[in-house]
Amino acid sequence: NAGVMQNPRHLVRRRGQEARLRCSPMKGHSHVYWYRQLPEEGLKFMVYLQKENIIDESGMPKERFSAEFPKEGPSILRIQQVVRGDSAAYFCASSPGRSETQYFGPGTRLLVL
Amino acid sequence: EDQVTQSPEALRLQEGESSSLNCSYTVSGLRGLFWYRQDPGKGPEFLFTLYSAGEEKEKERLKATLTKKESFLHITAPKPEDSATYLCAVRSGANSKLTFGKGITLSVRP
Numbered sequence: 001n002a003g004v005m006q007n008p009r010h011l012v013r014r015r016g017q018e019a020r021l022r023c024s025p026m027k028g029h030s031h032v033y034w035y036r037q038l039p040e041e042g043l044k045f046m047v048y049l050q051k052e053n054i055i056d057e058s059g060m061p062k063e064r065f066s067a068e069f070p071k072e073g074p075s076i077l078r079i080q081q082v083v084r085g086d087s088a089a090y091f092c093a094s095s096p097g098r099s100e101t102q103y104f105g106p107g108t109r110l111l112v113l
Numbered sequence: 114e115d116q117v118t119q120s121p122e123a124l125r126l127q128e129g130e131s132s133s134l135n136c137s138y139t140v141s142g143l144r145g146l147f148w149y150r151q152d153p154g155k156g157p158e159f160l161f162t163l164y165s166a167g168e169e170k171e172k173e174r175l176k177a178t179l180t181k182k183e184s185f186l187h188i189t190a191p192k193p194e195d196s197a198t199y200l201c202a203v204r205s206g207a208n209s210k211l212t213f214g215k216g217i218t219l220s221v222r223p
Contacts, residue, residue, distance in 0.1 A: 006156075031209070043211075045210040056208070091157070099209065102159075104159075105156050106156045107155070
């Protein structure tokens with residue numbers, strides 16, 4: 001039973017480029033969450049999605065960040081025009097239901113040069 | 114706004130030296146307190162969920178307890194492989210998101 005899968009594991013971008021982070025939830029899970037972990041800080045919630053719907057995006061920066069979870073395929077977190085401050089580890093979690101335990105993927109480490 | 118504070122920030126133990134990690138929280142309507150373990154370069158690994166004061170859960174050398182204001186993760190006779198960062202998180206009200214503390218980095222010397 002594969003766990004939550006994220007790719008790429010490491011991503012290097014230059015300032016102004018776009019970053020696309022992918023997350024495939026555990027089998028049978030239809031709820032996906034994205035968190036960001038900055039150096040020396042705790043994990044911070046960004047967005048919560050169900051298939052084709054954004055349920056809670058209260059932690060998403062207002063500009064340059066977007067997320068989707070299409071009917072088919074992985075969830076994608078997209079960061080446009082990246083800046084150095086976007087360098088962080090981005091984790092995806094999934095759960096089978098809204099109020100159930102969240103299981104995390106290995107993360108994508110984004111470095112912006 | 115939910116708040117989670119973990120202490121100490123770092124803890125160094127000798128193998129076999131039992132200790133406790135603290136997680137203090139402030140929430141409006143707790144709907145779950147979660148403990149995760151995170152190894153360097155990896156994602157958080159789920160350990161326990163606690164829902165109400167007085168609840169306890171155990172797994173190998175770990176035991177988690179919960180009161181109305183804090184949770185403890187007790188580590189009995191730790192081994193070097195228990196070295197990791199331990200994360201505490203809460204879920205409250207109608208939210209599905211987790212609010213995390215900054216974590217406690219545990220180092221167990223052989």
